[in-house]
């Protein structure tokens with residue numbers, strides 16, 4: 001009896017109303033695919049953003065240990081935003097946490113305007 005139902009459905013598909021029905025199915029499928037693509041893009045972007053956020057220097061605990069300010073420049077020049085944009089300098093300042101001296105460099109993405117703070121441990125930098 002199941003095959004009878006399937007045949008009836010198959011026969012109905014040849015009707016003009018079913019052509020519209022098929023278009024609807026394709027439409028829904030296209031939307032579904034679009035949502036999946038968007039979702040995976042967002043997931044990738046978040047993953048990239050988290051990877052960038054967890055880079056060395058993102059917090060005082062993961063501060064980049066340097067012996068000269070020249071090394072700081074090298075690190076900052078090598079950095080890019082999670083979106084791939086170029087990071088411009090947005091100032092820097094000293095900070096002291098638990099007896100260690102840090103230099104915090106601020107950067108801002110020229111494309112998405114995301115702000116970054118990069119911590120450098122400058123306790124050993126000679127003056």
Ligand SMILES: [Zn+2]
Pocket residue numbers: 081082083084085109110111112113114
């Ligand atoms: Zn960016």
